[in-house]
């Protein structure tokens with residue numbers, strides 16, 4: 001691309017691309033290099049070391065805002081461990097998808113047996129029994145990463161799930177299980193929110209992932225640009241701009257998505273170069289990547305309530321309930337639970353306020369612009 005073989009100046013012909021490898025901008029891509037996380041990787045490796053020797057590993061609590069490399073660290077760690085030894089089995093559970101104890105253990109079953117548990121409704125006890133039995137039989141240590149564990153808290157399932165995992169050896173002698181909980185909710189105090197029966201057995205190592213600063217973002221994104229785009233498609237100045245927009249949100253995902261969309265915008269203009277205008281246009285969508293991600297995990301009723309709040313923005317909880325109940329027939333308890341979850345996800349603000357003559361009541365308002373939410377709920 002650099003030598004402009006067609007001799008057509010800045011124009012891209014229909015069968016050319018600015019991308020060398022578009023795949024590096026996809027969400028499930030695991031980067032080859034993982035800069036600025038050496039300390040965290042060291043702590044994680046240290047915690048897992050006993051497992052490699054056949055003992056129960058240290059439990060770990062990983063915390064940090066969205067898009068700071070927590071999942072990537074677990075993926076890297078797990079592939080290093082499994083490459084080293086067959087004695088350790090590692091399973092990562094995405095709690096946004098598996099948000100109940102039963103569903104977490106179904107995933108563990110699937111990870112252990114390579115097929116899903118019977119859908120006919122096998123009891124939790126049986127499910128757990130089979131997983132533990134296999135571990136003991138094969139004399140393997142199981143390391144479970146509960147990724148985005150905050151979702152288990154939103155569903156009130158965290159204590160039961162952790163309790164079962166941490167006390168596994170009591171019901172199933174010989175079963176060795178280590179747990180890594182990964183929380184991306186900075187407002188959630190993981191230990192504090194657990195039942196005291198869990199607190200007494202869960203004293204994890206703490207590993208923190210701070211947001212990347214702008215120079216760190218530049219080095220990480222430069223690597224992606226090198227792998228993902230042909231030479232000279234993204235100028236240094238453009239990269240700096242992408243990094244500063246990314247630093248505003250603190251979520252590296254914004255930067256990666258920005259690069260891909262800006263590349264597509266350049267192609268749309270048949271340009272060989274990504275210009276600032278391509279980045280600006282892409283940012284209108286990329287800045288909402290975290291919102292889209294939160295929305296994608298919502299159930300039908302949760303989406304319905306968010307939509308009702310969008311059309312009653314700033315109204316009192318009681319008034320919103322009436323509209324919600326009319327639409328879904330759900331009762332007040334369930335309604336309150338969903339309000340709390342949307343609040344914890346940072347989608348709405350549910351603030352208590354004194355209302356004249358009515359005591360204290362919550363008013364519900366959107367944390368994002370109404371249109372941004374409604375567009376993404378469609």
Ligand SMILES: Nc1ncnc2c1ncn2[C@@H]1O[C@H](COP(=O)(O)OP(=O)(O)OP(=O)(O)O)[C@@H](O)[C@H]1O
Nearest residue numbers: 031034035065066067068069070071072184220252
């Ligand atoms: N140091 C790094 N080097 C290269 N890529 C990185 C680095 N840190 C994060 N990424 C990339 O940023 C994106 C987000 O990272 P990741 O999913 O690991 O974040 P997270 O902290 O687990 O986010 P969440 O809490 O929202 O689940 C991924 O595409 C990942 O490849």
